[in-house]
Amino acid sequence: MFLRYMKIFPPLALLVGVIIFSSGCSTVIDAHQQKSSTTNEFYDNKFDAAARSFGSKADSRSGTGDELMWLLEQGTAEFDAGHSKQSLKAFDRAVYLVNEYDSRATVNVRKIGAEAGSVVTNMNALPYSGSILDRQMLYAYRAFDYLGMEDLSGALVEIRRMRQAHKDSKKVYEEKLDKARSDIETARRQNSKDAAKLQNQQGTDLTFEELLENAKVKSAYQSASTNSNKLYAKLTNPFIAYLSAVGYFLEGNWGEAMVDLRELYRMEPDSPLVQRNYVTTATAIGGSVPMKLTEVRPYRFPLDRKVIYVIFMNGRGPSYKQVKFSLVLPWVSYIGFAFPSGIYSKPRWDNLQLQFKQHGGMNGVKTTRIADVNAVFAQEYHENLPYMITRIAVSTLTKALANAVAVEAARRKGVGYEIAAYFATGFYAYLFNTADTRCWEMLPAEVQAAQLAIPEDRGLSLSSSDFRGVGKLFLRKNGKVIKSAKRLNIKLKNDTNVAFIFARGVPAGVNIQVFEIK
C-alpha cells in the first residue's frame, strides 16, 4: 500500500523541478531573500563584489523569468563600481528582454506555459517584465553608462528612449491592469465551478475590501499611501522629467525643456533647483513665471556648455519583503497567502556639498532633492495593490479548492488515500506559498541634484555629512577607488565642456565618479 503511494512522488518531484527550473528559483524562495546577501554587500560599499555576484546570478538565471531582475541589479552595481562598459552590456540584455517581452504575440506558447505555471505555483512563475519605474530608470542608467564612456551623443539617444518609455508607461500599465482583471475573473469562474463540488461554499470568493480587513494587508496598503507623494501623479517620475530637461538643455532645445520643467515643478514645487531651472528656462524662451517664483533668480551661467551637473543617488532604494497571513475558511481549516509589501528606507546623507573658487572668494552649492524614489515606488505599489492582492487571493483559493476537491475524492477511496492526499496537497501549498518580491533593489531612495558653472580654476572640493558628522568620500575611476577622503578635491580638465558628477550614497560613504565631455 505504502509503495503504491510512493509511486506518485517521482513524477510529482519532476513536475515541481521543471516548474522551478523554468520560472526561476523565486517560485519557492522569494527574490528579496535570494538577493539579501549581495544587496548587503552593495550597501557595505563592496560594489565590485556585488556586481560579480549579481553577474553570476544573471548568467545562471539566463533564459528564466527572473533574468531581467538580476540584470538590472548587475547593471547598477557595475555602473556604481565604475565599470560603465560592463554595466551597459548587462543593460543591453535587459533592453533586449523587455523589447522581446513586449513584442511577443498576443497569444503565445510561452505566455500560456507561464500562465499555467502561475496557476499551479504562484505569480513568480510569470516572467518578470519590469515595473514602470524599472523601465524608465533602465534608460536613465544607460544614459549614465554612455556618459561614463564620454559619449554624450549616445547618452542623448538613451534619454530619448527614456522619454519614449515614459510615454509608453500608460499603455504598459493599462495592459498589466487589464491582464490582472481578466486573471481575477478567470480564477473566480474556476473557483465557482470547484466550489460547487464542495458541500460548504462559504468563503470561496474574496474581495479586496474583505482582504483589507486583514491587519497585514491594511498595514502594507497604508504604508504605501504614507510613503507616496500626493503631488506625484500616477506613473510620473520627477527624476525622468529632470533628466529629460537636462537632455534638452544640452541640445539647446529650451522649449521642450520647459515642458519637462512644468511637470517637474508641479511634482517638486519647493525644490530650489527646480525653481531656478524653471525661471531660467522661462526667461530664455520669454515665457511666464508663476507668481510664487518671481523672486527666484535665474542661473547666470549657460546650461549647455562649461557647466557641471551633479547627480546624487542617495540611500537604499525601496524593495519588497514577503508577508504571509492566513485565513480560516469553513471548507478548509487553514489557507496561507503570501504577498509583497514595500520596504522604504531613509537615506543617511543629507546632501553633497561642493565648494569652489569664484570671483576671488569661496562659493558653495548643495545638492537638493529632485525625486523621492520611495514615493514613486509606493505610488505604483499603492495603485497595483488592490488588483495584485485580489489576484493572489483568488488564485490561492483556486489551488486550495482544487486541493479540497482532491482530498474529498481521496477520502471516498479510503483513509490511506486521504492521508496521502493531505500530505501531498499540504506540502505543495507550503512549497509554493511565495510572494512575488521581484523588483530593482539597487535604485536609490532619492535623487538629489545640483548645477554649477565650471569654476575658473576648474577645482572642486566635495564633502557630505549627516547628523553624526562628516562622511567619507570615495573617488572611483575605471572601476578602482583612486582616492578617499572626508573632503575630496578634484580638478577638471582644461578642455572639459560639460561635466557630470555622479555620487552614490551608501551607509559607508559616498562614491564619486566624474565624467568629462569635451
Add this chain to the structure above:
Amino acid sequence: MKLRLLLTAVTVGAAAFVLSGCGTEAHRIDTSSNQGLTTVDDINFKDWQIAGEKCVKTMLDSGVLKRKDDRKTVIMISTVKNSTNEHVNTRLLTDRIRLAILRSGQAVTTTAVSGSGPEDNASRQVRELSNDKMFNKSTVVKQGTAIAPDVSLAGEIVQQKTKSGRSYESYFFIHMTLTDLKTGLAVWEDNVEIAKQAKKPWFGW
C-alpha cells in the same frame, strides 16, 4: 494500434521538422537588391541608400556646386545630428553623399576640417614637422597652403514612434542642408522621409 503509432510518429516528426527547419545558413546578399532585413526601429542599409541617392540627385541637379571660376567647390562635412531613439552612425549617409559628389566631378571634400574636428589630422600634423630636426624643412608642407571649405554639409535625423493596438511604426525624417560658409545662407536643402510599420502577431512562440 499500428495506425495510432504511425500517426503519432508522423505528428512528432512533422513538429520536429517545423521547429528545426526554421533557420537558414549565413549567406551574402546583393546590396542593390531588396533582400536586406527591414526592421521598424532601425534605419536599415536600404534606407541609407535611398536617402543618400535622393540627396545626391537633388543636390547635383540644383547646380549649387558649380562655380563660375575653374575651381571646384570644397565641401566640409559638418555634423548630422542624431535626434532618433536609436544609436546610428550617420557616416553611413554622409560618406555615401561625399563619394557621389566626388564622382560627379562638381566638387571635392576636405578632410582637414569637419564638424567633429578634422577627419584626417595629418594635414595639421605634417605642418608641425617644421620644428622637428629629423625632417628636411624644405620638404615640409608650408603653413597657409590648405584650402578652406566653401560650403558645409549638415543635417539632422528625427524619429517619431507610434503604437496603436498591435500595430507600431517609426517615422524617420532626414533633413540635409548645404550652407555657403561665406554668407551663412543655406543654398540647398532636402529631406527624406522613411516610414515603417509592423504588426505584432496574434499567435506565436
